[in-house]
Amino acid sequence: MPTNPAAVPPESSDEPHVPGVPSTVTPEVAEPVEPREPAPPKGDQSGPATGSPTGAPTGLPQEAVAQQGEWLTTAQGDRMHDTDHSLKAGPRGPVLLQDHHLREKIMHFDHERVPERVVHARGAAAHGVFTAYGTASGVTKAAFLAKDAATPVFVRFSTVLGSRGSADTVRDTRGFATKFYTEEGVFDLVGNNIPVFFIQDAIKFPDVIHAGKPHPDREIPQAQSAHDTFWDFVGLHTEATHHTLWNMSDRGIPRSYRMMEGFGVHTFRLQNAAGETTLVKFHWKPKLGVHSLVWEEAQLAAGADPDFHRRDLADAIEAGAFPEWELGIQTFPDTPEQTFEGIDLLDPTKIVPEELAPVQPIGRLVLNRNPSNYFAETEQVAFHVGHLVPGIDVTDDPLLQGRLFSYLDTQLTRLGGPNFGQLPINRTHAPVNDMLRDGMHQTAVHQGVAPYRPNSLDGGCPFQAGAAQGADIEVPVPLPASRKVREAPESFDDHYSQARLFWRSMTPVEQEHIIGAYSFELGKCYEQAVKERALLTLAHIDERLCSEVATALGLPAPAPDAGSDDGLVSPALSQLGQEWPTEGRNIGIVVAPGADPDGVRALREAVFAADMVPLVIAPAGGTLDGVTVQRTFATARSIEFDALLVAGVPAPAADALPVRDAKTGVRGTDIEPRLALLLGEAYRHGKAIGGWAGAEAALTAAGVPQDAPGVVLGGSGTEVFEQLTTLLRSHRVWDRFPAAS
Ligand code: HDE
Numbered sequence: 001m002p003t004n005p006a007a008v009p010p011e012s013s014d015e016p017h018v019p020g021v022p023s024t025v026t027p028e029v030a031e032p033v034e035p036r037e038p039a040p041p042k043g044d045q046s047g048p049a050t051g052s053p054t055g056a057p058t059g060l061p062q063e064a065v066a067q068q069g070e071w072l073t074t075a076q077g078d079r080m081h082d083t084d085h086s087l088k089a090g091p092r093g094p095v096l097l098q099d100h101h102l103r104e105k106i107m108h109f110d111h112e113r114v115p116e117r118v119v120h121a122r123g124a125a126a127h128g129v130f131t132a133y134g135t136a137s138g139v140t141k142a143a144f145l146a147k148d149a150a151t152p153v154f155v156r157f158s159t160v161l162g163s164r165g166s167a168d169t170v171r172d173t174r175g176f177a178t179k180f181y182t183e184e185g186v187f188d189l190v191g192n193n194i195p196v197f198f199i200q201d202a203i204k205f206p207d208v209i210h211a212g213k214p215h216p217d218r219e220i221p222q223a224q225s226a227h228d229t230f231w232d233f234v235g236l237h238t239e240a241t242h243h244t245l246w247n248m249s250d251r252g253i254p255r256s257y258r259m260m261e262g263f264g265v266h267t268f269r270l271q272n273a274a275g276e277t278t279l280v281k282f283h284w285k286p287k288l289g290v291h292s293l294v295w296e297e298a299q300l301a302a303g304a305d306p307d308f309h310r311r312d313l314a315d316a317i318e319a320g321a322f323p324e325w326e327l328g329i330q331t332f333p334d335t336p337e338q339t340f341e342g343i344d345l346l347d348p349t350k351i352v353p354e355e356l357a358p359v360q361p362i363g364r365l366v367l368n369r370n371p372s373n374y375f376a377e378t379e380q381v382a383f384h385v386g387h388l389v390p391g392i393d394v395t396d397d398p399l400l401q402g403r404l405f406s407y408l409d410t411q412l413t414r415l416g417g418p419n420f421g422q423l424p425i426n427r428t429h430a431p432v433n434d435m436l437r438d439g440m441h442q443t444a445v446h447q448g449v450a451p452y453r454p455n456s457l458d459g460g461c462p463f464q465a466g467a468a469q470g471a472d473i474e475v476p477v478p479l480p481a482s483r484k485v486r487e488a489p490e491s492f493d494d495h496y497s498q499a500r501l502f503w504r505s506m507t508p509v510e511q512e513h514i515i516g517a518y519s520f521e522l523g524k525c526y527e528q529a530v531k532e533r534a535l536l537t538l539a540h541i542d543e544r545l546c547s548e549v550a551t552a553l554g555l556p557a558p559a560p561d562a563g564s565d566d567g568l569v570s571p572a573l574s575q576l577g578q579e580w581p582t583e584g585r586n587i588g589i590v591v592a593p594g595a596d597p598d599g600v601r602a603l604r605e606a607v608f609a610a611d612m613v614p615l616v617i618a619p620a621g622g623t624l625d626g627v628t629v630q631r632t633f634a635t636a637r638s639i640e641f642d643a644l645l646v647a648g649v650p651a652p653a654a655d656a657l658p659v660r661d662a663k664t665g666v667r668g669t670d671i672e673p674r675l676a677l678l679l680g681e682a683y684r685h686g687k688a689i690g691g692w693a694g695a696e697a698a699l700t701a702a703g704v705p706q707d708a709p710g711v712v713l714g715g716s717g718t719e720v721f722e723q724l725t726t727l728l729r730s731h732r733v734w735d736r737f738p739a740a741s
Helices: 100-110 202-212 228-236 238-248 295-304 308-318 374-379 398-414 497-505 508-523 528-539 543-553 597-609 673-684 696-701 717-728
Strands: 123-132 150-159 174-182 185-192 268-271 277-286 324-333 360-369 586-591 613-618 643-647 688-692 711-713
Touching (some): 123 174, 123 308, 123 374, 150 360, 185 277, 202 228, 202 398, 228 238, 228 528, 238 497, 238 508, 295 508, 295 673, 508 528, 508 543, 528 543, 586 597, 586 673, 586 717, 597 613, 597 643, 597 717, 643 717, 673 696, 688 696, 688 717, 696 711, 711 717
Parallel strands (some): 643 688, 688 711
Antiparallel strands (some): 123 150, 123 360, 150 174, 324 360
16 A cells, blocks of 8 residues: 555545635635635546546646656656665665666756746736627627637736745736637737836836846845835836836735736727727726725735735635626727827827726626646746737737737746747647647647648648638738837827826825825935935926925925826726725634624624635634634734624733733733734724624723724624624725825
8 A cells, every 4th residue: 555645545525625616617606614724735526537646636637637646656657665765875875876766856856946037926826717798899809709708717916026935015016917718819918907007118128127126236125116226217217107106006005916907008909800990908897896905014914924915816716705807998999190089099108097988898707716736837827918819919009019029038038948838828729730840848749741831741731721710810000101210209208197197086095105105115215316306206296295205205395397287087096985895805803712602603604694704813723612713813913804803802911011002001911912913903004893792992902992983893793794894895994094084
């Protein structure tokens, strides 16, 4: 019998299943079940038996599974009896060169890494399905956008600046890249969570990234824009102003990947079956709304849980709270000028406000399956803006044009050669019959003798398709009669009007966050000239923004230079002012020994019933009064919870430090300091807080005023929870932020 513990057969299907893990791409929401820590990867109980120790990862075809059989082998299939000792000349003697297993094992380990992505290195991904409404069929012939077409997808979210091991919650733009495995070939929508970009021409990309990455001498700071080289660049390169302002807004610190918008950024060209063309911008709209962390939370999470977003995405999918987005398009007539309401559609630093061109929903994306192997899927996936299907084409946006080169080129280094398209995650679901041959990591065994055209030896195969066979035929767009130049169009010179539009569209509390972000980032710079130049840029956006940041920096504010604007406001840019679904939110339940255990049980049921996740927090792990504890005072941190409920007052530890009641100033030892920290942070971060069964004392000791907005006391746990749910629909208790009052 095998002695290797990995050889234990896969768990049987009647064992408790990981909550909500689906075995197909069907976007059905599973019944919420009691949460537990993420379980190790399991075999797909519904798929074919593989006889492998780990079972076939969910959804993968059997031939894609590396492990077969129960016994440990070398890479050549030679069965091994010992992988723990090198072959030696005696137990105390030297290691023998003839030990092939040792050399193979270490050689392979030494080469396990591939270069990380030069940008967007830190990411997390999930599988899902996209179902089209058919509403885009009038403007595009793309088959996957026809009514009810369901297309498998793989979506990778990322930060831009940080290395692969950096924290998730840093202030940065987020990548939102979607691979549609359509019947007509792969379509990649490689977008961001911010609709504009720092630069208007791809040739500036190395500059902006060199400026944003850590300083080349000490290689710090990691994954941050709060340093001199970044602000040096954006101060000198004013076309970055609009995007920088978005980054300094709450969009730069999303609460969750599930709560981000996505944008294709560039304008694309669609073509319908009649050959008519339309210019469009793509938008992803999250079902849960657009929500952000507050800056202190983002900083705390970077230490307490650097995997915050990655964990959130995987946990939500595992629990059956499948993230959802609607894909929408803004459409514009394809005129020779390629402008709309005076906005240059080829300028990637500009948006078209939704109030001028509404976003029309064209389909629904549901992410319902976690990757089973990070490297094979999330790391090796290769997106490309040039992966297009008939009916979708690029425009002459100079940023997009440069990307068309970069995304092929970068894979040669990162994935080691030209055959990365054969990696399972990158394989199209359409039949492939190309004439590309050989090269590094070739895994296909091509047939025939004539990989050239024309040929007679392979019967003339493969044949070229025409329009009738669905060939992707370029849209014959007329080119402007012009001259060869290194120049940008004049309209690209407007660097401020849309930054002003964005600023004006923010609510007071969002504006306060922006002021705080600039004050923090510029406060981390050392060079006086860099800060002064940044203030000059702010003077072009708004006088108060500029003067408040100047005050925070201890510098004089330059004279305002707000230009002459139309004063347009786009309410769609604000994240506040609406109510959103609360599915998948984490509810922390702080319990003390003897504090209404039946009430806690009923509360947990109520939280599950509301499709949210109850997490019981107690002084120690295990169970308390028969209730399973998920977090202890040592492992819980406020960042994890969207709302907190407190039942009773935990007894202070014998060595507890005295804490100060923030309201009365009185010091006491009537609450555990870590609980005081938990409640105090949740309060400061504008989270809904509730309590019953004697919670008042704990809240008072933690400095949480009982009459403050968003603090609910009394009744039963379930009654309090109902009120917290209403508060959660607005994401935070905004009235607790000074600017909102
Ligand atoms: Fe990228 N970008 N980019 N980018 N980008 C890459 O490609 C590049 C730009 C975006 O999850 C790289 O495979 C240039 C805009 C995402 O794997 C690289 C320019 C937008 C991802 C590259 C841009 C993006 C990348 C690095 C200026 C939003 C991650 C690894 C012309 C619309 C995809 C790779 C993933 C990745 C180049 C600008 C989004 C080097 C030259 C604008 C989401 O090819």
